[in-house]
């Protein structure tokens with residue numbers, strides 16, 4: 275399988291910004307971790323790809339790594355999806371109910387909106403790496419994700435955008451092709467230019483059809499900006515979780531005194547086993563360590579109370 279890539283580009287002399295990504299190997303990796311149904315695989319892949327596209331619009335040259343989190347919580351049987359990505363190209367993603375199923379559409383395509391739901395919310399949290407994180411929330415408009423992301427960009431970040439996302443899953447099931455394209459209009463684009471751009475994006479074949487024909491992200495960008503494409507950079511895209519025993523300890527402390535105490539009570543003499551929701555790695559936390567974490571939380575809250 276070829277390596278996944280993210281290509282960032284400008285068009286219209288810098289007045290339009292575009293990001294295109296092939297994510298086939300990354301989405302296949304997510305499938306092997308979470309073992310989702312084919313329809314949830316498509317939904318999870320679109321959301322993970324969408325997070326990578328959003329993340330790529332933040333600069334990577336700040337002191338702290340910028341991180342973008344995309345959450346989709348619809349009224350469908352899959353529950354909540356979460357994907358986190360960085361402009362350096364890593365992404366991780368998870369879903370409440372990977373086993374959720376839906377009948378295919380009449381045309382035989384996977385019905386992503388039926389597992390996601392067509393009402394609910396899409397939440398984007400951006401930690402730009404400097405200053406405070408910010409958050410935008412929009413209502414879902416379709417549950418197919420691409421349109422929902424375009425609405426988020428338009429309403430919450432005031433950049434009118436066109437978004438295409440695609441994941442092609444064969445019944446085995448494995449991910450054959452996955453990718454996405456996002457084109458954002460920056461200030462100074464005329465109405466005629468905006469119409470022409472949206473006509474070109476609408477005229478593109480789906481990203482999975484193009485990948486099947488051997489055409490990658492750079493070629494989609496060239497089709498959108500045939501005369502004035504300016505490629506900024508190409509970055510590998512890949513799955514990475516980044517969890518560690520240290521982070522598990524920090525997460526446990528965030529749960530608070532009562533939760534840690536109840537874990538200690540439940541575990542009797544056994545160590546507590548915790549599984550990372552993003553990569554399914556298991557962490558064994560001995561009771562002594564839990565007791566130490568509890569003590570630390572108590573001391574910290576004691577300090578807060580007395581100050």
Ligand SMILES: [Zn+2]
Nearest residue numbers: 515517550553
């Ligand atoms: Zn993990």
